[in-house]
Amino acid sequence: MSKNISWGGRFAKGPEEAVAAYTESESFDRALYAHDIRGSQAHARMLGRQGVITPDEAATLVDGLERVKAEIEDGSFVWKADLEDVHMNIEARLTELVGNVGKKLHTGRSRNDQVCLSFRLFMADRLRAWRELAVKLAAMYVSRAESHQGDILPGCTHMQPAQPVSLAHHLLAYAWMLKRDAERMADCERRVRVSPLGAAALAGTTYPLDPESVAADLGMNGTFSNSMDAVADRDFVMEALFVASCTMMHLSRCCEEIIIWANPAFGFVRLPDGYATGSSIMPQKKNPDVAELMRGKVGRVYGSLAAMMTIMKGLPLTYNRDLQEDKEPFLDADRTLSTSLQIMEGMMGELAFNTVRMRSACKAGFLNATELADYLVGKGIPFREAHHITGAAVAEAERQGKGLEDLALEELRAMCDRIDEDVYAVLDYEAAVRRRETRGGTGPCSVARQIADLRAWIAAQD
Ligand code: ARG
Numbered sequence: 326m327s328k329n330i331s332w333g334g335r336f337a338k339g340p341e342e343a344v345a346a347y348t349e350s351e352s353f354d355r356a357l358y359a360h361d362i363r364g365s366q367a368h369a370r371m372l373g374r375q376g377v378i379t380p381d382e383a384a385t386l387v388d389g390l391e392r393v394k395a396e397i398e399d400g401s402f403v404w405k406a407d408l409e410d411v412h413m414n415i416e417a418r419l420t421e422l423v424g425n426v427g428k429k430l431h432t433g434r435s436r437n438d439q440v441c442l443s444f445r446l447f448m449a450d451r452l453r454a455w456r457e458l459a460v461k462l463a464a465m466y467v468s469r470a471e472s473h474q475g476d477i478l479p480g481c482t483h484m485q486p487a488q489p490v491s492l493a494h495h496l497l498a499y500a501w502m503l504k505r506d507a508e509r510m511a512d513c514e515r516r517v518r519v520s521p522l523g524a525a526a527l528a529g530t531t532y533p534l535d536p537e538s539v540a541a542d543l544g545m546n547g548t549f550s551n552s553m554d555a556v557a558d559r560d561f562v563m564e565a566l567f568v569a570s571c572t573m574m575h576l577s578r579c580c581e582e583i584i585i586w587a588n589p590a591f592g593f594v595r596l597p598d599g600y601a602t603g604s605s606i607m608p609q610k611k612n613p614d615v616a617e618l619m620r621g622k623v624g625r626v627y628g629s630l631a632a633m634m635t636i637m638k639g640l641p642l643t644y645n646r647d648l649q650e651d652k653e654p655f656l657d658a659d660r661t662l663s664t665s666l667q668i669m670e671g672m673m674g675e676l677a678f679n680t681v682r683m684r685s686a687c688k689a690g691f692l693n694a695t696e697l698a699d700y701l702v703g704k705g706i707p708f709r710e711a712h713h714i715t716g717a718a719v720a721e722a723e724r725q726g727k728g729l730e731d732l733a734l735e736e737l738r739a740m741c742d743r744i745d746e747d748v749y750a751v752l753d754y755e756a757a758v759r760r761r762e763t764r765g766g767t768g769p770c771s772v773a774r775q776i777a778d779l780r781a782w783i784a785a786q787d
Contacts, residue, residue, distance in 0.1 A: 350649050351404055354411040356656055358397050360446035361411050362390045364439065365430060367542040368522060372432055375533050382426050389423035390415070410649075411443070412436050433532035437556040437644040438524040444652065445517050446543065448565055451659050452514040456507045458666035459572060460786045463503035465673045467779045470496040474772055477758050478593065478683035479690050486690025489754045492678060494767040497775050499579050504782060506572040513568050517561045520545040524552035527643040557643035559633065562651050566630040569662045573623040576669050580616035583676065587613050592682045597675035600668075615672060622661050629654030684754070688728050691719050693752045697729060700751045704743040714741045 366387045373383025393415050396402040408414045413436075420427030470493035480490035520543060523529070523536030529552045536548040549555030586593035587601075596613055604610035632654045636647055687693075694715050701711035717740050722729050730752040737744045750756060762768035765775070 345407060348409065348646075349406045350410045350652065351406055351408065351414055353656060354440075354649075354652050355397075355404060355414070357411050357443045357447045357652075358415065359394065360450070361415055361439070361443040362394045363543065364442045364446060364522065365415070366390050367539045368434055368439075369430055370542060371535055371539045372429075372532075374538065375535055377432055377532050377534075378426075378429050382429060385423050385426050386419070386430050389419045389427060392422055393418050410436070410440075412439055433525060433530045433534050434522065435524075435526035435556075437526050438521045438552075440648075441521040441524075441556055442543075444655075445519070445521065445545075445561065448561065448655065449514055449517045451663075452510050452517060452565060452568075455569070455572070455659075455662060455666070456510040456514070456786075458663060458670075459503050459507040459510065460783060462666050462670045462673070463500045463507065463779065464783050465670045466496045466500040466503070467776055467783070469673060469676075470494075470500070470772070471776055473678065473680070474769060475755075476678070476680040476683060477687055477754055478680075479686050479692055480767070486686070486692055488695055489687045489692045489757050490767040491758050491769070491772055492680065492683065493772045493776070497772065497779070499575065500779050501775075502575040503572070504779065506568065506575060507786070509568045509571065513561070513564050515546060516564065518544070518546045519549060520547070521549045521555035524549055524555035527553055527556050553643045557640070559637055559648060559651050562655055563630065563633045563637065566626070566633050566655065566658055569658045570623070570626050570630045573619075573626045573662060573665060576665055577620040577623045579669070579673075580613075580620040583616045583672070584613045584620070587611075587616075591686070592679055593686070595677040595679065597672065597677070600672045600675065615668060619665050619669065622665060626658045626661050629658040687754045691722070691729060693729055693754060693757055694719055696751050696757045697748070700748055701741060701743065706741070706743065 369378070369383045369386035369390070372378045373380045378386075393402070396418070402414075402418065404414055405417070408417055416427065416430060419430065473492035473496065476492040477489045478492055478495065479486035480488050480495065520536060520540035522539050523534045540546075540548045583594060583596075585591055587596050596611055600613075600615040601611045602614045604612060633651060636650050640647055697718060698708065698711040698715040701714060702708050706714070718729055718732065718737060721736065721740070722732055725732075730749060734744070734746060734748075737748060758767050759769060762770050765771060
């Protein structure tokens, strides 16, 4: 029940132990230590420049904070829960190391603008890291696509075989999703990189601070425009959690396909040993646990987003302690997303595609039915009628247990006398893929162009 050094002045005794444990945040916000120290150093330098403290005092604070950082990194720093949070832990140790001048660090600042700055700096770095991982994963999809431009598989709608597509085209769909995710991360990072320092508790301060120079010193894009908004909002956390949720959702769709494709009934992929597990009871099994876990982990990232939205709802301006609850959801989502992106890159790199099975699955699903209908349209039959004739041809082929291309010409002509020998070239599955050269289609030129466009985007990323 020790008295808190930061606000204990008017309190006769400290909080009850259970209450202290309930309110402390150092056990998780210590993750922000490096960014908190960076922010404090920038603040101290600015106080020195503005003459609020002397240049010598500023230098002492900056050096002292560097020593605190070294202690944290070599493990000698002693974290104290009764000092509540990362900010007070660092400031208390700074004062032990440099003496009374340490107590000047907080001049013109409140933990309300401080915590927001530390978190923004931390998140900006994490968003940058997410983006690098997303770009790397997109590059992996592109490189796998590059070597499967000539392989085809059934493209599905409603999880039913629809039309043949190239495996490259299918894989590139994920690369495009990841490109948008990476762009969302960059966009979110731009808004995160706004410095709230100088807002102080909520109303600004009487000291002649220079928030712009602090922002520039920290590589931020600018400063707050309203001190109340600066300390009260966490929309940037919600936004980042949405970006993380969306990216995880994309990964989960790919996981779902890997799980389905690994089922022997499909047999489209063989799971790499390093990304599968066996069963303790059924020796034949190879389970897609990694893909399943990744699909499951989307739940916790969505949970973080839902938590953050709920925390914010109805909060009166400005800072409320509720806002301390912003960190754990973000830290959990950060860990989940970062590891998922890395694991997915490894798994995609090693996934073995069974292109023979994919090719023969096209034949089983009448995937050339649209080709026959389009062929009939080319012969002057209205599309609705062509659709009907094709349906009859499919029914006949199904009855005989054959593909459309295995029906004899007379059998086809019995359904429509405008069908000629040239129909067989049209019913060819690879040809069906080759003919779809409209923009973004599965045709080989379109796919090559997608690969070139994605490669150019990847090369342009810093
Ligand atoms: N640990 C706190 C948080 O994360 C720091 C800010 C505390 N400010 C205050 N006025 N109690 O929100």
